[in-house]
Amino acid sequence: MEEYQHIYLGVPLDNDDRVVIKRAWLQSAIDAHLKVGGSWTGGKTVGYDVADSGDDKNATTTMDGSVCIGLDEWKGGEDELRESAMRVKHTAERAQASHIGYDSIGVGAGTGSHLNAAGWHRHFKFNAGGKVSDPKKKYGDTRIANEDFFSNLKAQTWWLTADRFRNTHLAVTKGALFPADQMISLSSNIDAKLLDKLVDELSTPMRDFDNSGKVKSRTTCTPYGSGDFVMPKAKQPNLHSAPALRRVATDGLVNVVSGLGTQKAKRSHNFFSYTQFQDWQQLDNAYATNWLARAIVDIPAEDMCREWRIIKSKDANAIRIEEDRLMLPMCVQEATTWGNLYGGGGILMLTGQDLSKPLNMNRI
Incomplete structure (x- = not known):
């Protein structure tokens, strides 16, 4: 029935195994902080995605610890970057946020200067195409270092974000126990249309691997963050700012051992068949x-x-x-x-x- 609705009625799949973050996980995350015990709230942070061009929109996401409490988006061209920075500052002030994180690629490169001019100096930039965070650290419960598992910071942040949504889903539906800082909750107090759009965009990126077998995201979405602050950003349709995640931690989304779970592995073989075996x-x-x-x-x-x-x-x-x-x-x-x-x-x-x-x- 679900397959019929997806193909003929255009209803998104709740459990599409090809995506990085399953829609069912996101649905479980709505008001998870009201369903699962733990210290969910903490330092507040605002993530700011600067509109690139054309129909792209600016957007912010406000996090209170592990709870997404606010989403905002607005139209603002390259000639309105200062006005947009002021709007982000006001968002941070209303939320009593400690920091603002922003995408530093392209148009967003000058965001720090605009925030400084607006009187906000507690900010940091992030390059989604940069090197992975904690490159020598093992990913989750695997034996693989982050630098060998992920192609770049974009893939790493999407994967770790998926881990937290997965943990939340298991906690809500199965009673699994995780610290709150290893989960994510999406507050239902957020504007319903923006929340629905966020769920759609987070459940869009597909799993993929580069030619060296490292994880990458087959999507126009770009995750960005800095240090323990991570923010996946989707460029289409319009809601570009997704949860700013603090203290990212993971218990492992894929059971891999030195390349297991990828289409290729550096030390394994010279040939690998991508077709289904028939006998x-x-x-x-x-x-x-x-x-x-x-x-x-x-x-x-x-x-x-x-x-x-x-x-x-x-x-x-x-x-x-x-x-x-x-x-x-x-x-x-x-x-x-x-x-x-x-x-x-x-x-x-x-x-x-x-x-x-x-x-x-x-x-x-």
Whole structure:
């Protein structure tokens, strides 16, 4: 039904796996600070996106800690940069914000001077195409340094923003526990039209990779930020300023190990097929000869079975001994591995059926 509405009625998909930030995550983030406990509010910051040209508009986003509390957009040409800077200053003053962050590329290069002239000196600039932040730090729970995972700061900020929205979605829908500074909330007090537009634009950027296998964003959207301040900015349609995120932290959006999850990896191979495999022989060959294909298949199964089971029973020790005798953990991991390789499968653990007779499907 969702696919029909998307194709024939133009309704956006809530869970399009191709996008960096899923629409369902954004919907869960609306008033998340009222649904999930934690210290959501904190230092207030205003993010300012300067209009480029043509139909582009100026926009600001105001954050109170991890809560987006305000959006604004207006038409202002290159000959009105000073007036626009004054408007941003007034926005920051009304919100009692501590800082203003702005995009320093192109028309925005002189924004700092205009803010100084307006009497606001607590500001910083950001170059979306610049080098990644904390280049030597490992991304999330992976073993990959940020500089090897992301192509630039644009990709990094979109990915980390997605992590926070994902955490919020899990907290709201599954009861998962995360610190508030690892989540994002979008206040419903924001103008409804601007909030809807923000959701549309944040759920637009697509996942992509450059020729070296590093993550990039396949979009006209540009994330920008500085230090612990991050702001994704979308150039189309018009709402250009998205949440200014403080103290960006992540638990990892993609389960990758040294290139896993990318289309290419520097140290892996000379050839990688982008087409779907059509038969088992091709799958076997890929698994046997390509470390990346092998890692994609093996690692999820290993992760699933590493802790095995917590048995809360007086017979726990006897159960573990019997499981070890039957090599049950190894068998489950192996079955999961082959299920991953050949397209999925199921494991049935049944009691009360005679194994010498055909499986009674009615008792499953």
